[in-house]
Amino acid sequence: MGYENVVVFPEGDEHWADQGYKLWTIEDITEPDEAEVAEAEEAAEPSDIKEGEFPGSIDEDFFVELMETDPGSIRLIDVRDEDEFSRGHLPQAERMNVDEIRANMDEFDDEKPIVLICATGARSGEAYFTFQDQRPELDVYYLDANVSYGEDGSFEIE
Incomplete structure (x- = not known):
């Protein structure tokens, strides 16, 4: 996992x-x-991010729409490992696993909401709770969904 x-x-x-x-x-x-x-x-100031079913999650349909219309409005962090990321990822995503997030926690700012993604929602959820423990003042969300990524930068939520 x-x-x-x-x-x-x-x-x-x-x-x-x-x-x-x-x-x-x-x-x-x-x-x-x-x-x-x-x-x-x-x-926290109100965010335009539509929350999903669980606290801290982003609504799946809202996430898809956001990626289609305004992906630059968020800081998108893919928490999968380098091998998974190299096989396909969203073009605007930066890769940073949970350990790297912990090590660089002081470098995050509040300029944009942060959305965390992975393949299943497990690692992005873990990263979300890491932010809640260490930097609760930041506007952070995670995608709680099974996601497959194409080499061409496409993605599909299953």
């Missing part, structure tokens, strides 16, 4: 939180509480 450097934290959730790391549960990504929604609404 493209995940690298994955380990199990043997002491469990409580000790993980004691170390200052954020814990994510299914409730965190499906139903934010009212305080979080209010805080997010106050912190």
Whole structure:
């Protein structure tokens, strides 16, 4: 799937939180509480990005339309590995895997919304939550879909 450097934290959730790391549960990504929604609404300016079914995701149809009409309005980051990227990618996408995003987190700015893509939504979702942990002030979305890329710069959402 493209995940690298994955380990199990043997002491469990409580000790993980004691170390200052954020814990994510299914409730965190499906139903934010009212305080979080209010805080997010106050912190970020409204975006023209149409959100998808899950928090942080971009609507698939909106993404297709955006790529057809105004791809320069976003910073598009493809989080797949170099081999996958070389076999086909969107022309405006820059390639940066999740580890590279973490290493370069301070270099991201808020000039444009950031949209993260991959082949299935798993790695782009992981990258999205990395941004949420480290740079929550940025306007970031991920495409939660199965996507195939052509050598000619085309793509298809399955």
